[in-house]
Amino acid sequence: MSTTDVTTAPRPLLLPGGEPAAAAWSLDPALRHLNHGSFGAVPTAVQEEQNRLRAEMDRAPVVWFPGLPRRIAAVRAEVAAFLRVSAGDLAMVPNASAGASVVFGNLPRRRGGEIVVTDHGYGAVTMGAERLARRWGGRVRTAHVPLGAGAEEAYEAVLAECGDATDLVVVDHVTSATARRLPVAEIGAEARRRGVPVLVDGAHAPGLLQAPLDGVDCDFWVANLHKWGCAPRGSAVLVARGPLRDGLYPLIDSWGAAEPFPQRFDSQGTLDLTGYLATPASLGFIGRTWGWDTARGYMDELADYGQRVIGDAFAALTGEPGGVDVGMPVPGMRLVRLPAGLGRTRIDADGLRDRVAAELAVEAAFTSFGGIGYLRLSAHVYNTPDDYEYFAERCVPVLADWARSEATR
Missing domain, CATH: 3.90.1150.10 (Aspartate Aminotransferase, domain 1)
Incomplete structure (x- = not known):
């Protein structure tokens, strides 16, 4: 808990015109809406921007789709600036689970096929890790981290499950079910020393944490922009660094497959990617207001x-x-x-x-x-x-x- 004086209610935020x-x-x-963290909520102005983009797409699809990769690249640059990472390390994906699936679908087995997760992990991502372990002929090892564990205790619990057979560590930046952080910077640094790839599930981090990747050394980081960033749903990022990055390909093969990372993710056929394009409007709305x-x-x-x-x-x-x-x-x-x-x-x-x-x-x-x-x-x-x-x-x-x-x- 923070040291905020919780006996006094904070003054509600207002719009520039004085409205709530x-x-x-x-x-x-x-309805009372007390669950922003699950699916987010898109500001009306951002919904209107996405609708404007959809209308543009449907007015001239033959113009729209060939020009779409260029527009996605521009969005990547804006989102990367918001997250304070390099645009060359960031690909747009539909959601954090899809980004994790990209990693699971492309990562080669190098040791014993074991994957370390925690008991705080998001269910869909953990299930993806279990499928990969079965495909590798390995197994998943679960680190049990007490809810009240501090950084050192959590770090020790995760590293205790890592060994010579470990091929991947999957750890949450902010846990979904338990609303806590895990020491991803420390875990990533030690895993790097051991030569073990790390996937950080940062689904809740953009907007909630300032510069979430500062000081974090990991191979892969996935995160949603539709949660705290209030972007249209279906807007997320995969940040990849290091030699394994070049082996990542989108879940859908398209005409950009021959491009390097992350440009190959900018071409996804006829998918409606207006959510990507409207994301800067959402980040900017909260920032300006x-x-x-x-x-x-x-x-x-x-x-x-x-x-x-x-x-x-x-x-x-x-x-x-x-x-x-x-x-x-x-x-x-x-x-x-x-x-x-x-x-x-x-x-x-x-x-x-x-x-x-x-x-x-x-x-x-x-x-x-x-x-x-x-x-x-x-x-x-x-x-x-x-x-x-x-x-x-x-x-x-x-x-x-x-x-x-x-x-x-």
Whole structure:
């Protein structure tokens, strides 16, 4: 947790004309939107820009598609500047999982075919690692990192699973289910010394972390721009450095296959890549309207406030602390422990998400780790303290009742 004074609600952000920040989005006002971290939310102006680009594409497709690689290259340069990396190291991909699939589909086995992951890993990426291990005739080794583990303990847990047979380490920059960082810089440096490639899943990092790749030495880094960057969905990056980069090819073979990395990713046939082209509009909208430092600071203060308000509401009903301290916290994301019996597995947590949306009109993220269910808060600029006060007043008592019903079944 941060040292922010969470007894005082942060002042909501406003648009230049004085309207609430949420007025810049088309989110349904009949719902409370407390789960930005899963699918993001695209500002209305960016939706309009993407629609303008689609209209341009459909007016003259024979002009559009041959000129598209040049336009994608220009976007890569803008996104690379935002992330503070070289444009020559960055390829555009549909999402972080697709970027990971590119790595899994092109990486050669060099040692014993073992892949090291953690128990905080994103399920789809871990499943991809398992498929690669089977194809290699190897296996996946899972590093168990306690939720409260600091950088050194987490580092030791991951490296303890690495050995002479390790061909790849897959580690999250920011974990999805548990809203914490992992020490990717330290893990990457040691893996480089051992000659082991590292894939960092940075799905949540762009916009949430300033200059996320500064000091990080890894072979591959994948990340979504549609989350904290609020870009159209289907806009993500694959950053690759080192000798293995030149062996990476897109999931779809197209006419750019003979080009070097990353240019070969700029040609993807007739796919609608207007989401890529509209991404700079989203990054620029937040930057011009509030500034990214201000946006991150507000999101962090608000997440702290939300954790306190909702955690205290649960504690008042259950007698157990609701707030959760993680070992390496991140801005804008927090966990609140659910009452016993709720969200104990991923399937249970997903069912809780759907039920809360249907019955309580709240879009929220529920996750599971180590058999314990959590509410994962992920604030953005359009959220306000009232969102979390509403959840504490209206939803927490209902969730407590659901937990009591589970206990008596």
